[in-house]
């Protein structure tokens with residue numbers, strides 16, 4: 001015999017999926033609102049300004065942390081990634097940036113020579 005609850009469960013599950021789907025859609029639409037279409041990923045400069053500039057200066061000139069203006073001639077992008085994940089000392093917090101944003105940030109810093 002069929003379980004009489006099944007249709008209700010199916011509808012409930014579909015409803016939940018719909019609600020989540022719509023809210024994700026809404027967030028994506030909002031993110032796309034500032035012009036560059038699709039979901040706009042932050043530029044490395046924006047990520048740097050948010051996560052690093054307070055200690056390394058708006059223009060990489062250094063502040064409480066060392067200057068990063070020529071960091072690309074000292075470290076490769078991969079090494080910079082490693083530094084963000086495991087900083088040289090406790091004066092710099094670990095994992096301020098992660099994932100794709102870290103890839104983009106490290107690549108950009110690696111170009112600062």
Ligand code: HEC
Nearest residue numbers: 051052055064065066080083084088089091092093096097
């Ligand atoms: C709370 C302050 C602070 C923040 C935020 C911070 N740093 Fe640092 N960073 C430091 C300090 C202090 C050092 C030097 C640590 C040492 O040598 O012991 C350092 C060192 C470094 C170094 C090594 C520099 C060298 O010449 O060896 C790199 C690269 C670096 N930071 C990148 C970053 C990046 C990228 C971010 C953003 C994701 C960031 N830091 C955020 C404080 C900070």
